[in-house]
Amino acid sequence: MSTTGVGLGYGARIRVGRGATPSWTELAGIGDFDLPDGEADEVDVTSHSSPNRSKEYIPGLLDNGTLSAPLDYIPESPQDMLLRYLRAAGELIQVEVTAAGATTPEVYAGFVKSYGRSAPVQGKSTATVVFRINGLVSGEATDPAASA
Numbered sequence: 001m002s003t004t005g006v007g008l009g010y011g012a013r014i015r016v017g018r019g020a021t022p023s024w025t026e027l028a029g030i031g032d033f034d035l036p037d038g039e040a041d042e043v044d045v046t047s048h049s050s051p052n053r054s055k056e057y058i059p060g061l062l063d064n065g066t067l068s069a070p071l072d073y074i075p076e077s078p079q080d081m082l083l084r085y086l087r088a089a090g091e092l093i094q095v096e097v098t099a100a101g102a103t104t105p106e107v108y109a110g111f112v113k114s115y116g117r118s119a120p121v122q123g124k125s126t127a128t129v130v131f132r133i134n135g136l137v138s139g140e141a142t143d144p145a146a147s148a
Contacts, residue, residue, distance in 0.1 A: 009099070012033070013096075013097070014030055014097055015095075015105075016093055016096075017096060027079060029072025033067065035067065036064055036065045036097075038065040039065070040060055041060030042060060043060040044056070067133060068129070068131075070127070071126065072124065075125070083115045084115060086111070086115075090111060095131045106138075107136070109136075113131060114128075114129070116128050
C-alpha cells in the first residue's frame with residue numbers, strides 16, 4: 001500500500017447469490033472490471049419563472065447501470081453452465097462485489113443481461129458476463145461528515 005492508501009485492484013471478487021438466503025458462487029478467472037456506476041436521470045423543471053433565463057434540473061430516478069466482467073472461458077464448466085442457465089432463465093440474483101482491500105462487500109440485486117463467449121484460433125478462450133443492476137441490497141455508502 002502506498003502512503004496515500006491506494007493499492008492495487010488485484011484480489012477483487014465477484015460472487016453470484018441465488019435464493020432467498022443466497023447460496024453463493026464465486027466467479028473464477030475474472031479480468032479487469034469496473035464496479036457499477038449508475039447515474040440519476042435529469043428532470044427538466046424549467047419554467048417561465050426560472051431565474052436568469054436558465055434551464056433548471058432536479059435529480060430523477062436512479063439507473064444503477066451494469067457490471068461487466070471478463071472471464072476465462074472453460075466450456076461446460078460449472079461456472080459456464082451456471083451463467084448460461086441464469087441468462088436463459090432470467091432469474092433474479094444477487095451480485096456481490098468486493099473490491100481489493102475492502103472489508104465490506106457491495107451486494108446488488110440484478111440478473112444476467114448477457115453472457116458472451118469467444119473461441120479464438122490463437123489466444124485463450126474468454127467470456128464476458130454482464131449483470132443488469134436493479135439496486136443496492138447492502139454496502140451503501142454513508143456520509144463521512146455524519147461521523148465526524
